Amino acid sequence: MDFDATRPIYLQIIELYKRALLTGELKSGDKILSQRNYAEQYKVNPNTVQRAYREMEALGLVETLRGQGTFVTVTKKQLRTMKEETAENALHSFIYEMKTLGFTLAAVLTKVQENWEKEANGR
Amino acid sequence: MDFDATRPIYLQIIELYKRALLTGELKSGDKILSQRNYAEQYKVNPNTVQRAYREMEALGLVETLRGQGTFVTVTKKQLRTMKEETAENALHSFIYEMKTLGFTLAAVLTKVQENWEKEANGR
DNA sequence: TATAGTGCACTAACCCACCAATGCACCACC
DNA sequence: GGTGGTGCATTGGTGGGTTAGTGCACTATA
Numbered sequence: 001m002d003f004d005a006t007r008p009i010y011l012q013i014i015e016l017y018k019r020a021l022l023t024g025e026l027k028s029g030d031k032i033l034s035q036r037n038y039a040e041q042y043k044v045n046p047n048t049v050q051r052a053y054r055e056m057e058a059l060g061l062v063e064t065l066r067g068q069g070t071f072v073t074v075t076k077k078q079l080r081t082m083k084e085e086t087a088e089n090a091l092h093s094f095i096y097e098m099k100t101l102g103f104t105l106a107a108v109l110t111k112v113q114e115n116w117e118k119e120a121n122g123r
Numbered sequence: 124m125d126f127d128a129t130r131p132i133y134l135q136i137i138e139l140y141k142r143a144l145l146t147g148e149l150k151s152g153d154k155i156l157s158q159r160n161y162a163e164q165y166k167v168n169p170n171t172v173q174r175a176y177r178e179m180e181a182l183g184l185v186e187t188l189r190g191q192g193t194f195v196t197v198t199k200k201q202l203r204t205m206k207e208e209t210a211e212n213a214l215h216s217f218i219y220e221m222k223t224l225g226f227t228l229a230a231v232l233t234k235v236q237e238n239w240e241k242e243a244n245g246r
Numbered sequence: 247t248a249t250a251g252t253g254c255a256c257t258a259a260c261c262c263a264c265c266a267a268t269g270c271a272c273c274a275c276c
Numbered sequence: 277g278g279t280g281g282t283g284c285a286t287t288g289g290t291g292g293g294t295t296a297g298t299g300c301a302c303t304a305t306a
Contacts, residue, residue, distance in 0.1 A: 019223060022223060022224060023223055023225075083224055083225075086220065086224060087220075087221065087224055087226070087234075090216075090217055090220040090221060090224075091217075091234055091235070091238055092238070092242060093213075094213055094214075094217040094235075095235065095238055095239060095242040096242055097209065097210075097213040098210065098213060099242060100142065100145060100146055101145060101206055101209060101210055102146075102206075103210070105235075105236065105239045108235065108239075109232055109235060109236070111210075111214055112214070112217075112218065112228075112231060112232060112235065113228065113232070115214055115215070115218055116218060116228045116231075119215060119218040119219055119222060
């Protein structure tokens, strides 16, 4: 697993965790990798992980206990709104993009159908 | 018009021009703003505009004639492929996103239909 | 020819995000 | 108490982006 060099690593770490939360891969109460472990495993500096975790805590996604580790604290309600917001954004930017490109609704619907199966399932 | 402070201005300038090309707002042969004019109008440093224009020339979108200005040179074929690529990307990332969120094809189609009219037309 | 408008090249400086290295403080557990 | 695992704080280095300033070459036009 490598990170996209064009965007900050700590943001990508956050996105990966968000995705894991959205897919249910991680649940409330789960302990996530320690900063050092994560750093070692993904060949990143511990400080970078530190920053990612700090921001995730500010977002209310996790809670850190000194000396113990970092744990998922996101509630189901939070998850639901996260899911909705993500979907809203994806939907809007997609429609906006296709409209500026001049596609009609019918054409877009067809394209979505055609490409739905081809697309790999979420990680 | 202000620029997003989180991303490089010169990249945003390029995107704006790309969008203008895709929507047909700008056509081959058109003269675009001079570097100095653009800089003055949008309150950016001339060097930043210079960089954007240089990269656009490297992309084959425009051609600059010393002492005369910068002109759109993109061909219809180029435009078509640009359009297709943009659509492909939008489609893929959208489908990927919705799949990871757990939506079914039917649900997504419905959502697209529901939101199509609401969405403002491309600029 | 003179002048104004264009793009081009170069240098310097500043700021900030990002990353790296290190040491410290705390907790759990033996 | 000691040890290992944890998070925390501080500092410094690096690079990219932006701004600034200057000068030059070219074109069009009066």
